[in-house]
Amino acid sequence: MVNAIFWLAGEVIHLMVLAIIAAAVLSMLVAFGVANPRNQFxxxxxxxxxxxxxxVLRPIRRFVPYMGNIDISPVIAILLLxxxxxVLADLYVRLATSGLAF
Structure with a gap:
């Protein structure tokens, strides 16, 4: 049960990192005119x-100012995630070595 909870938390964090990367790439594609934001898809x-x-990004943007026209909040969010x-992996290892993870 504990194994499944830590696995699920790890997967949710991984999917959030992928979503942040995809959002940043799409934002750059729109900014450079490669992708048309008027297209429905x-x-x-x-x-x-x-x-x-x-x-995830809004609280970071409140504390980190823009550096020129560059938003570094996705990089900070990925590092924090x-x-x-x-931390979760370390906690799981500590639980597993103490015999609580089954």
Whole structure:
């Protein structure tokens, strides 16, 4: 049971990292004119990614100012999520070695 909870938490963190990367790539494609945001498919994907990633990025954007016109909040969010994943992995190892993870 504990194994499944830690696995699920790790997968959710991994999917959030992938969503942040996809949102950043789509944002750059729209900014450089490669993807047309008026296209229904592009708009739908962009809206979905924005709704998924904004709850994670919004608190970071409040504290980290823009550096020129560059938003570094996705990089900080990915680093924080990876750190959280490492903490969860360490916690799982400690539970497993103490005999509580089954």
């Amino acid at each position: 592009v708009y739908t994907i962009g809206d979905f990614l924005n709704r998924i990633t904004e709850p 990876e750190a959280l994943q490492m």
